[in-house]
Amino acid sequence: MPISAPEPLLEISGLASGYGKIGVLRGIDLRVGVGEAVALLGPNGAGKTTLLRAVSGLLPRTGAIRFAGKDMAGASPRDTVQAGLVHVVEGHRVFTQLSVFDNLLLAGYGMTRDERATQVEEALAFFPDIAAKRQDRAGTLSGGQQQMLAVAQGLVRRPRLLMLDEPSAGLSPVLVDRVLAAVARLREGGTAVLLVEQLIEKALAVADRVYALARGSIVLEARTDEADLPNRLEHAYFGQDVNAPLSS
Ligand SMILES: Nc1ncnc2c1ncn2[C@@H]1O[C@H](COP(=O)(O)OP(=O)(O)O)[C@@H](O)[C@H]1O
Numbered sequence: 001m002p003i004s005a006p007e008p009l010l011e012i013s014g015l016a017s018g019y020g021k022i023g024v025l026r027g028i029d030l031r032v033g034v035g036e037a038v039a040l041l042g043p044n045g046a047g048k049t050t051l052l053r054a055v056s057g058l059l060p061r062t063g064a065i066r067f068a069g070k071d072m073a074g075a076s077p078r079d080t081v082q083a084g085l086v087h088v089v090e091g092h093r094v095f096t097q098l099s100v101f102d103n104l105l106l107a108g109y110g111m112t113r114d115e116r117a118t119q120v121e122e123a124l125a126f127f128p129d130i131a132a133k134r135q136d137r138a139g140t141l142s143g144g145q146q147q148m149l150a151v152a153q154g155l156v157r158r159p160r161l162l163m164l165d166e167p168s169a170g171l172s173p174v175l176v177d178r179v180l181a182a183v184a185r186l187r188e189g190g191t192a193v194l195l196v197e198q199l200i201e202k203a204l205a206v207a208d209r210v211y212a213l214a215r216g217s218i219v220l221e222a223r224t225d226e227a228d229l230p231n232r233l234e235h236a237y238f239g240q241d242v243n244a245p246l247s248s
């Protein structure tokens, strides 16, 4: 883990978003440094998915978003992907009737043929479990393998930051570990990750820093090596006083 804070990659301040007239997020400040793994935790309905959607341009939002030094406040989903900010949505959405390989080719839609071929191979190299099944229909994969395929689809876009929305949902403990091991490897390879997870301890084990979201606001920011973290997270989850000073 770097001693000094890494150069900022994603910087969000004063972000608000929601669905039509329903406000969900207020005053969100969050940053992810270059190559950093950051966990975003919080109870069901806190607004984690909404936050990822707002950042990737899938929902209207107000506030400031900068990515790799560029102003992304008005960016569309296409703009964010082009910039290297890739969002793997909840619930491993893959095309079950298509082969593993074709799912990956589709993820590279709009890239040049050579670039796409290279990136598909790189993504497959990351997941030997599914590389061996490249010609199989995605529908024949296990849930965990489909989740790996969903992450691999994100990798085809060559992300600088990969945002993963509950990649372990519905998986057996063994497969959860495989998917989270992939997150750790990504980070080692220099890709920043923003990981939304329900499995708090597992998420903390792969992350450098953590944010907790409750009722649409950030209620905690900490480094994962902070000794008092379990206590502070518990308070954050149960809505008690969380105004202890943040570590930096
Ligand atoms: N499509 C939607 N339309 C209206 N409200 C929504 C929609 N999706 C989520 N919400 C509401 O936004 C809030 C945050 O939801 P969500 O971001 O999915 O939470 P989390 O991912 O943390 O479980 C919840 O109150 C939820 O009911």
Ligand SMILES: [Mg+2]
Residues within 6 Å of the ligand: 048, 049, 050, 090, 165
């Ligand atoms: Mg969610």
